[in-house]
Amino acid sequence: MLDLPGEILEALPRSPVARDVARRAGVSTATVSRVLNGSAGVRADKREAVIRAAQDLGFVANGAARALSTRRFMAVGAVVPNIENEAFVRVLSSVQDRLRQAGYTLVAANAGYDLDDELREATFLLERGVDGLMLVGDIHHPDLHARIARHGIPMVQTFSLSRERPCVGFDNAASAARAANYLMDLGHRRIGVISGLRRDNDRGGARVTGIAQALAVRGLRLAPEHDIEISYGIGGGRDGFRQMLAGGPPPTAIICGTDQIAFGAMIEARARGLDVPGDLSVIGHNDSDFAPFLDPPLTTIRIHSAEIGHAAGDHLIARIQGRPVVRVTEIDAELILRASTAPPRRDPG
């Protein structure tokens, strides 16, 4: 091995390490570390020498070494059911917002509404190294929490409330019930539901339950043929509403699991010559970008995804840093009234 002079070694395509900076600044690696991490107690001249050397060399600390040494990964994981879903994207984006400010990165994974996959992805993140974990909902694989606990990192659930665990979310049953009550106040008596797949999805389930209970309180019931479960998306909404019409007397109002589903249902309704809201009132979920621009503009339950994300991010950062937090943060959903809902045209049988 040749012993090349410093300048030539530095030109090598090997990225510089703390040792190189130390050598160039004429200090030890300990001092380099101290300066670069902003800890006090380094004389001004040495501090400047280190900063200059680091800059000259284009030094970037090796994250793995730092993580190994500090036992901090400076990363937070998030496992969401569907990474392409608008609401989850918004949450991820706003969590990341907060994390980024605190110097953390977000690593997101996709669970596809399957508990086993969720466990696998979470394990993957745990192995990769994260200091905290965000999940969606309150239903998980039985092993998941033990595994997280094993790693001793904080976890927060989002989008629904939980009796046992830290969470940021809202009462899915109550907000859906509010929508149902609003429809009943308008005079509707036959109300249908088109939800996304509910297996392993407590949010969807809670919403339907909430609606059924609200109906029951007023002596009505959610007819099985008006309780439709389909895959998400506009196409799903069309199919769902078609399916609903196939099963006996049509409802005068429907509540949909997402605005996409509602959009699909409205398209199908129009295709069948039904007027919205004259013949059919429609309520969606999420208040997507396009909801106010549909024809008619869509009444919807606005879920404050960005706020949920911010709160979840803050919660995790606080716990990672050992600060106290409240276990439950409730971020209420809101019923946004637009023109897709109205009293039923004539008294429905």
Add this chain to the structure above:
Amino acid sequence: MLDLPGEILEALPRSPVARDVARRAGVSTATVSRVLNGSAGVRADKREAVIRAAQDLGFVANGAARALSTRRFMAVGAVVPNIENEAFVRVLSSVQDRLRQAGYTLVAANAGYDLDDELREATFLLERGVDGLMLVGDIHHPDLHARIARHGIPMVQTFSLSRERPCVGFDNAASAARAANYLMDLGHRRIGVISGLRRDNDRGGARVTGIAQALAVRGLRLAPEHDIEISYGIGGGRDGFRQMLAGGPPPTAIICGTDQIAFGAMIEARARGLDVPGDLSVIGHNDSDFAPFLDPPLTTIRIHSAEIGHAAGDHLIARIQGRPVVRVTEIDAELILRASTAPPRRDPG
């Protein structure tokens, strides 16, 4: 410090390390590593002992230590202009797909259409530790590529083609030109453009240039008052079209930077009593979920985001693993004809 018996120590909330597995299996950590990484040359009985011990202890290797030791982070970074934009979400999701299969994770960051921010986010990822980097477009901060090179990791650009660098994308100018030619073939002579912000955005710029050139070839020009630049979104589309109408004789056809913009423009057109496509033909970009369901269904340039993501993921993995790759992968965009385009009603002046 008490010297507790093994079983009790194992119950401590400290996550088990390779040493613990080794002790329990009666082998060395070297053997544990060999077994858990599937390298050959371990006798069957020891192999099984290690696997059992690892299982019993719920051992999960420390990613940072592994990364430090192997100089592999098993992670790939991606910096996109807007993490909430549908097209980029799709790309991220499909990149992740491929990465996940190869055992890598995706770490995504948001650059917000700003070169300085992009540099900052990329640096952050580099520091955090990634084995490869995906970028969008061909315009970047002048320091960015040097910094990436410094780390000696592969990089791939997406969504546009590049003369100098590895890329997966399509010819934005050519595909927009194709749309313009289609409109001209239909008989349109006054064609407008509503694009998203074009600063630091080569894709948007190339599209407008492509359209202008296609017009020029047929002796037409893109009037400045028909060349509108707005922020993305449905609202942006409405504003953009309103702005366009304010500037002299209206176009008989417009090409929009996204389907959202097209949607917004169609809403504004309808609000002004213009018929689509009778008075105004509209073309979007991306073929979003809702495009076929608009009224009328939207003609649009479909960008195969998922394919771009898959190709980009494969490209990076291949280079990380030292396999040869082609520098340029072209994934052509496609003009999807629907009912929002038609010949102009009467010969436009």
Add this chain to the structure above:
DNA sequence: TGGCTATCTGAAAGCGCTTTCAAAAACGAC
């Protein structure tokens, strides 16, 4: 200038893995 305290600094010991290298064990052929 000397002595005592308050500041700074560097050597060295990890963090928990992987991997090299040489020794030990197992195997075969004689």
Add this chain to the structure above:
DNA sequence: GTCGTTTTTGAAAGCGCTTTCAGATAGCCA
């Protein structure tokens, strides 16, 4: 059995950073 191979195995040396701890320096007062 013995000896030469071929497998297996473990000890130990990193990977590049942080952090402790003790020694070196600087600052201050007498």
